[in-house]
Amino acid sequence: MSTPTTPRAVTRADVARYAGVSTSVVSYVVHDGPRPVAADTAARVREAIRVLGYRPNASAQALRTGSSKMLGLIVPELDNPFWSELAVEVTHAAAARGYDVLLANSDGDSVQERERLRTLSARQVDGIIVTSIQTHPDLSTVTDPGIPMVLLNTFFEVPHYVSIGVDACRGALDGTRHLIEHGYDSIGLVMGHAGEMELREQGWMRALRDAGRPDGPIARCDFTRRGGYEAGLRMFGDGTGPRAVFVSSDMQAIGVMRALFELGLRVSEDVAIVSFDGAAEADYTNPQLTTVRQPIEEMAREAVDRVLGGGDEGNRRLVPPELVLGASCGCDVRR
Incomplete structure (x- = not known):
């Protein structure tokens, strides 16, 4: 045969x-x-x-030109609209430069993040953009130490790496000051697990102390809707919660709103809320969230430029946030 x-x-x-x-x-x-x-x-x-x-044959083309025309992107949570929106903006910015994006999800886990770094670098991408929720991401598993790498949406400086992120301390400061301007004396904080004192917590605390306000209660939780829901029940369940709260992400704020509803408390009338991120989902809550918006399109475009060798010199770039007013803080924003 x-x-x-x-x-x-x-x-x-x-x-x-x-x-x-x-x-x-x-x-x-x-x-x-x-x-x-x-x-x-x-x-x-x-x-x-x-x-x-x-x-x-893309592989043969890459061998001839020395470029795969492909970038790697690692995100921590694809089911979080903020990270999905950021990933979309990165793909748009890459496409404008003639590149495709290979997307990997780390599920917010440091072990998976290191594995995704290893596999992406082994695939000979032309550069890697990492969005990490780790305070100090471990970048040691990259198989090619010469591969360009940019840390995106990073609130801190990482030695020897380009990092791009919003000025989170300033954003939390502005958001908390806005609540203070409404006259709220006690302002709590719902804060995601971030290890050491994170910049959003620092901004919240600085705003309170600059205004002579006491530190409000803090509820720490995961950066998820469920985390915010559980934090809201803890902070407000016994009837002694603060009159206002700054929340470290929109997804957590949505969870807090659900907890307040179940506890019979009204958003803005009983508890005012300002959150952080500015994901599109924040525009469709009831009432609409007041949020510190990150300029994700600008951040994504600069990340792609830097990983491909363009952009300004320097290892650290802080992008200013924008306070976008909804009604959750007590503002009258009838449209």
């Missing part, structure tokens, strides 16, 4: 022969340049590609 043979892969030369052009012309059509191709010639090449079932 004869052994079946594997069909030979269609090559660029096969397409060129079928279309009656050179292999260079096929390459120009496939890669949209660098030289222009007449419309009728390009149409013949595309028809040859369709008929023959030609699939360009």
